[in-house]
Amino acid sequence: MPEPHRYYLTTAIAYANSRPGLHTLYEVVGADAIARWHRMRGDDTFFLTGTDEYSVNIATTASRLGKTPRAFVDEMVELFRTAEDGLAIAPDRFIRTTDPDHVRAVHEMIRRAYANGDLYQGTYEGWYCPNEGFKAPSDLVEDAGGVHCPNHPGVELQWLTERNWFFRLSAYQERLERYYAEHPDWVQPEYRRNEMLGFIRQGLEDFSVSREKAPWGIPFPIMPDGSSSQRPDGSWDPEAGTVYVWFDALTNYVTGVGFPEDPDRFARWWPADLHIIGKDINRLHTIMWPAMLMSAGLPLPRRVWVHGWLLVQGERMSKSRGNFLDPNDVVAALGTDGARYVLLREVAFDRDSDVSWDSFVRRYNADLANDFGNLVNRSLSMAGRYLDGARPEARAEFEAPLATAWRQALAAHEEKMSAFLLHDALAALWEFVAAANRFVDAEQPWALAKAARGGDDAAAARLRGVLGDLLEACRLVGLAAAPFLPNVAARLAGQLGVPYPYGPTGAGGPPLVELLRWGAGPTGGRIGTPVPLFPRLETEAQLAGQAGPGGAAGTPG
RNA sequence: GGCGGAGUAGCUCAGUGGUAGAGCAGGGGACUCAUAAGCCCUUGGUCGCAGGUCCGAAUCCUGCCUCCGCUACCA
Numbered sequence: 001m002p003e004p005h006r007y008y009l010t011t012a013i014a015y016a017n018s019r020p021g022l023h024t025l026y027e028v029v030g031a032d033a034i035a036r037w038h039r040m041r042g043d044d045t046f047f048l049t050g051t052d053e054y055s056v057n058i059a060t061t062a063s064r065l066g067k068t069p070r071a072f073v074d075e076m077v078e079l080f081r082t083a084e085d086g087l088a089i090a091p092d093r094f095i096r097t098t099d100p101d102h103v104r105a106v107h108e109m110i111r112r113a114y115a116n117g118d119l120y121q122g123t124y125e126g127w128y129c130p131n132e133g134f135k136a137p138s139d140l141v142e143d144a145g146g147v148h149c150p151n152h153p154g155v156e157l158q159w160l161t162e163r164n165w166f167f168r169l170s171a172y173q174e175r176l177e178r179y180y181a182e183h184p185d186w187v188q189p190e191y192r193r194n195e196m197l198g199f200i201r202q203g204l205e206d207f208s209v210s211r212e213k214a215p216w217g218i219p220f221p222i223m224p225d226g227s228s229s230q231r232p233d234g235s236w237d238p239e240a241g242t243v244y245v246w247f248d249a250l251t252n253y254v255t256g257v258g259f260p261e262d263p264d265r266f267a268r269w270w271p272a273d274l275h276i277i278g279k280d281i282n283r284l285h286t287i288m289w290p291a292m293l294m295s296a297g298l299p300l301p302r303r304v305w306v307h308g309w310l311l312v313q314g315e316r317m318s319k320s321r322g323n324f325l326d327p328n329d330v331v332a333a334l335g336t337d338g339a340r341y342v343l344l345r346e347v348a349f350d351r352d353s354d355v356s357w358d359s360f361v362r363r364y365n366a367d368l369a370n371d372f373g374n375l376v377n378r379s380l381s382m383a384g385r386y387l388d389g390a391r392p393e394a395r396a397e398f399e400a401p402l403a404t405a406w407r408q409a410l411a412a413h414e415e416k417m418s419a420f421l422l423h424d425a426l427a428a429l430w431e432f433v434a435a436a437n438r439f440v441d442a443e444q445p446w447a448l449a450k451a452a453r454g455g456d457d458a459a460a461a462r463l464r465g466v467l468g469d470l471l472e473a474c475r476l477v478g479l480a481a482a483p484f485l486p487n488v489a490a491r492l493a494g495q496l497g498v499p500y501p502y503g504p505t506g507a508g509g510p511p512l513v514e515l516l517r518w519g520a521g522p523t524g525g526r527i528g529t530p531v532p533l534f535p536r537l538e539t540e541a542q543l544a545g546q547a548g549p550g551g552a553a554g555t556p557g
Numbered sequence: 558g559g560c561g562g563a564g565u566a567g568c569u570c571a572g573u574g575g576u577a578g579a580g581c582a583g584g585g586g587a588c589u590c591a592u593a594a595g596c597c598c599u600u601g602g603u604c605g606c607a608g609g610u611c612c613g614a615a616u617c618c619u620g621c622c623u624c625c626g627c628u629a630c631c632a
Contacts, residue, residue, distance in 0.1 A: 015631090015632045017631095017632075052632065054630075054632095055632055056631080057631065058630095058632085065613075081595065107611050124630080126630095129631085168576070169629095191561075191626080191627095192626090192627095194560095194561070194627090195560090195561075195627045195628090196627085198560060198561080198627070198628080199628070200631080202560095202628075202629095204629085205629065205630095207629070207630055208630065209630095244630075245631090245632065246630075246632080249632080279626080279627095280632095281632085282627090283627090283628095283629070284629095286629095287629090288629090314624095346569090348569095348570095349602070352625090352626095353569085354568090354569080359568085359569085359581095362581065362582080363581085365592095365594095366580085366581065369592060369594075370592075370593085370595075371595080373591095373594090374591055374592055374595065375591085375594095375595080376591095377590090377591055377592060377594085378590050378591035378592090378594080378595075379590085379591085380591090381559045381590060381591055382590045382591080385590075386590085392590050427580085430580095434595095437594095437596075438595085438596065440590075440591090440596080441595065441596040441597085442596085443589080444588085444589095444590090445590065446588095446589065446590050449590085461623070469573070480598070530591090532591095532592050533592095534592080535592065536592050
């Protein structure tokens, strides 16, 4: 199958209610690596991420801090962008639900649903927890004192009645089931698909898409009588209420690529190739969102990938639990590329994984400092010492044992990347790194060098071949791992004395597959000065010191 | 409660009928190019429990125990 010429991928937009946690940016780091992989392969890539900024809670928090909601989210967004910069995340657009074009896109989605007969006025009523919003009866606990929210037992519940617009999700059950049947892998991993299919088969209820009493939101564009809620002066009639935040949030995926104002751009990028989301919002993305798109007459995304959570001692890392790591601390301790690597290697992309400072440091030292970093360092040092810094060429594929190992490693790596198993994709590359380290000990270049100095021409030739193979191995791993290690990849190329043709976001060079062939590097030239790419981290205590007070999760003591 | 998944070495996991595996962590060794890294060897498991089928079960069947996911409007 030919590679698609364009690739559009998204993350869920992050809820801008407080500073970002590592567990939130994990998803963005994974998406960024996939985006870079596509850019380097030569695909025209559009990577969208951003922030979800409307909600009653945000308005409440802002008010408590004496700020306007807008001023508050501006501050939060700045924190997200700074943390993402630290992780070398390079979106093609950072979308905010407060962006003006997004408001217009949401209005268009609402109008289309209305025109399609999928919106009607109804009444929503139920127990309302001031901290969490409306609660389903099954989510409440009842005792002698009455009914309360299990998460906020001290907060008194209110019985509220809202007149809302409802979306006719019930009308989409069959169409969704058919879509699932005709696109069996559109939700992955498979068990996540099965959960949603089971949910659909239970029958679907309509859901509300407006809120009467949530002023911090996108104005609902339609009055109860079906007329526009926009007034002559351009403002929106507050009587119409606001758009339910999930309807708003999901729409960001089409806003980001030009809906509805730039039809050419939208036609080029939509449907999305990939939505990457957390398992907690699976239903929104694989039931509600496709129904919204069907209603609007738009094609459905090709794939939704549901990743797992970061766990701390078996519990979900989250801001409310307070057991989260600050991404800035992790970057300070491990570096940008080190942080990206340990996150994506240590956490399985298809399920939950326990993380800790200890596991990060061990992974960093074992894989980056000891295995790969040291391989680069020892290979360059030997070339500098034994060959006077002249860059030796790799041997031909048929006489280079590492070339065979590379072919296998690359095939495994690409298979895992295509399946979004990022941790396994890295593991495949690192098996090759281990093979290269074994190769050094098997060949003993220092012994060859000694023989060569003694006038053994065959040993001298073999030495050049062995070192050429090793530098080639380093070049190949550096390039293949570049979506994960974008900064180090460029530095490594400099040390190896080979060009690095890709730009800061991974775009601009030749298709990666060409440069990943054994022997595809330039010939001749000189190597640079070896400088450790990943300085070894000595102790956890040292790390904890660097990490500061925010680094609570898994810190000893 | 219903549906689904999992329990294998200290940790994370692979292994769907034929003499228990990997990585990391732990122990020992030889080497020296290297970030005291790398390489080689190695300790360690009644494969959740109890039955059953089979010449043979981590693997199939039954029951039980434990854990997890989904079971609709915080985002």
